[in-house]
Amino acid sequence: MVSLLWCSPGRSQPSVLDPIPPLEPYPDLRNQGFELSTETEYTLGAGDVIRVTVLPVGDFSGEYQILVDGTLFVPLLGTFPVQGLTLTQLTEFLTQQYRQYVKRPSVTVGLVSPRPLKLAIAGEINNPGSYLLPIEGGQKFPTVTQLIQQAGGLTTVADLDNVTIKRQFQGETLTLTLNLWDLAKKGQLKQDVTLRDGDEIIIPTQEIIDIGETRLLSDANFGLSANQEINVAVVGEVYRPGSYRVIPESNTVSGSQGNIRRQPPRLTFAIQLYHFHKLRLQMFIL
Incomplete structure (x- = not known):
């Protein structure tokens, strides 16, 4: 094998490399x-x-x-x-x-x-903290929802409209805002972005809880963890006020040969009214 080298006449080999050209600014x-x-x-x-x-x-x-x-x-x-x-x-x-x-x-x-990805996730997540995810054997880079699954799922008060990612890119801090409801309701895969080393994901808290969205989120593969018990405090005009541990419901799907699907905890009250008296009931999820 013959190697072809070319040098300019009279030009000596440089001892110091030329500096790396400056990075182009991220276009706005x-x-x-x-x-x-x-x-x-x-x-x-x-x-x-x-x-x-x-x-x-x-x-x-x-x-x-x-x-x-x-x-x-x-x-x-x-x-x-x-x-x-x-x-x-x-x-x-x-x-x-x-x-x-x-x-x-x-x-x-x-x-x-690629090097292992060191990621951080905080906010309304069951297991917040730092995660080191290796990329081996031709695996694709993890996405936001995969990291949420790795961190134990969301809490019941997670605000999916304003999930933010802070990313270091070429010396600048980029803030990406995602709407994971568009993924769950409309199937918009562009909301489930791939993560990069050093990404910081923040799940904010929503101020108003929509029960319908909570039930929908329980069906999403990146949503609520339905296998965990929760503490519920019941106070007011009830026979036995106090704190209760509520476990998920177990419903066997027809034809699944015993496979059990867990549903989020649900408390059902049977209230009888006598002589038009009204019962007042307040529930607080601890």
Whole structure:
């Protein structure tokens, strides 16, 4: 195999790499009549494994891992920072650098193995906190609803109209607002965005509870966790006021051969009225 190298006459090999070109600012499409996209290009970070292909000199090709300090080492060019760059930006940078050694180089950069995603979720979620989700074996990146499932599901007062994601993208903090009701009611998959490393998801609290929406949410695969007991306090004109633990109802679906489907806890009162007396009842979910 013959490697073709090209150098300018009288030009010595540079000892220092040219600086990485500045990042382009994230375009604000809202002022141009477009909706802000909820998807952003993948940015590189420590732990990513990439493959660099350089033609016509195959000796410069190979797979490389980004180091913990966000730098990358490739043959001939040495070590340089790539933290926060997109694959497109790194391709352009490597093409520019290899032009010093190869005539009309064709450089491609591909993601072989992405780093594990460290995500945070807070608010009206059963198990808030930080989650480390590995991406292995050609798996797709997790979505918002998959992280909600991983975190134990939503609470009964979750506001799905204003779910927010805070994302670091090319030195800026982007705030994405999602309406998961559009996913549950209308099937809009664009609301179920794929997550990126470092995303922070916040589920706010709704002020007015709609019982109909609560029942609908219990049927969604990312909604309420129907297998948990809840505490209910009953006070007022009742025989036995106090705190009660209510467990989910178990309904066997016909033809399911014993498979049990859980329903959210429901309290049914049978009230008899005597001589037009009215009973006053207040319920508070603890």
